[in-house]
Amino acid sequence: MSGWATHEGIAIGLPREGIDTDQLIPARFMSTPRSEGYGQFLLHDLRRNEDGTLDPDFPLNSAAAQGASILIAARNFGGGSSREAAVYALADAGFRVVAAPSFGDIFTGNAVNNGLLPARISEDDAQALLDTLAIAQQGHADLDAANLSVGGLSVPFEIDAVARQKLMNGWDDIDLTRVHGEDIAAYREARVAACPWIIPRD
């Protein structure tokens, strides 16, 4: 995966608390191979009416929201399941940034592993951005400056230092870890010597 330092794109608002992973992608779509693309499943049920038609009032469905890559959301975004498919749905739909006052912890890790920035912003800034995003606007995210600007508003965001570094470098953890192969093998040996029961009796 390639890293990124700044991102320019259309920003939209989703003014709803607690967008959980079951909303981001309902479970019934999760047996689909990733190669088919998960963008089609993003917020699948929430953006539709009971008869299955798209709800024209839902933020993601407006003409101006098409091609959006920055999502401003409310408190507790991505809580719930560990399903990385929730991030695949966002990433495959073209999103690179989600900004909200709080995120599910597992979602945060999954997002960073897929090049999606989970930007923590204050409740007040989230509300101000959501107010300005009654219609979609152009937005700009700067990882190095930890700053997000949308329309005429510019707000700081918080991101864990390691997560920021990973996003900027597009690091692959497996390659990074395998460099430490000898240390891992030595740790394993010491661990088994100290606690032999870590090898299950079979």
Added chain:
Amino acid sequence: MLWVDRHLVHEGSHHAFRKIAERELAVAEPALTTAVVDHYAPTRARMEGGATDDIRRMIATLEENAAHHGIRCFGLRDLRQGIVHVTGPEQGLTLPGLLLVCGDSHTSTHGALGALAFGIGATEVAHVLATQTVWQTKPKAMRLNFEGRLGPGVGAKDMALGWIAMLGADGARGHAVEYTGEAVRGLSVEGRMTLCNLSIEGGARFGMVAPDETTISWISGRPFAPEGESLDRARETWATLRSDDDAPFDRTQTIDAAAIAPIVTWGTSPEDALPITATIPDPADLTGSRARKVSEALDYMGLSPGRPLEGTSVDQVFIGSCTNARLEDLRAAAAVLSGRHARVPGLVSPGSALVKQAAEQEGLHHIFTDAGLEWVDAGCSMCVGMNGDLVEPGKRCASTTNRNFRGRQGPGARTHLMSPAMAAAAAVTGTLTDVRPLLEGRL
């Protein structure tokens, strides 16, 4: 970077197996890895292939990946099959002091035995498969101290929903939670698993209870657990796995266990929980985003503000899931249902094939079927509906599961979370009901 002692995988791990296949990587430690069929497991007619092509493919993919990498696999025909968070502890794979991960958010369940256990995403699952390690940022420490004793008819599920309602669904975000206090010590290992299981619903990836004699006697004799001299040595180590009396926590919350009543959820987040004696919240009493959220939740749930929760009619019940499908849970439901008839249909899915066997040896299945409920095989079942066990749109389900999210049990499904005893009470009356009067003379 942390060494992983135990890695549990399930059908949903297909993304991770594909990732390592693309890079032609082997599984680093097959003996420390266990595969379990649970999310897609058919609960009816499984030996006759009671499943769709898609479900069969998901299960076959896991079994093929396990065979290819030399990983032990508890498949549909294995008596060890069950929900990964039930079967891991049951088999003695989960032990105090181990670091255990699984691509499932309810992995916190295993913390009940004093393991450091947490859910991870598919990229991390692939990383653990390939390296047996995981990168982590150290979480903050939080102590939830339940002082005093629980009242009759009140259990671990009520403790969990109680604190989540108090602190919010993101209240423990970024924290590892240690559960302490007399009411926690008084719980069985099964009860502690229910408590730790729901940690993630309050935002915490980690929930744990320090191991004690209850833990050790529960572990002894389990198939994969140490025995003899190895067990004696392990016990010495396990006895040291407790927080110092003066250990600092970033946050401590004390809760009076005696004040906890049976709890049910009314909305679309586990934080939307109240004692059964309460009334449904009224958005008119609230302001701003909270008022809007409550209003949307009540609209989805088809509930009227200000009405008592008790007496709300339900269409069906579900007793099962990694939260509440162990033998103790089934006994608690059976204690209410014994000699009574359910007014609504319901499904009882034990947490594992061995739980099912043990329940049948006690005759619990007769109590459920005599009451009119369906007794089926083990799996995640109607908690998440991936195997086809779904709640129909608009139907209201009294459920012992962990998430009342919109559409969780099926598109348009309305879920009320509660304990097994409370779900049994809802079955008997066909409404949300305080179980305590129904338990008089039965406890």
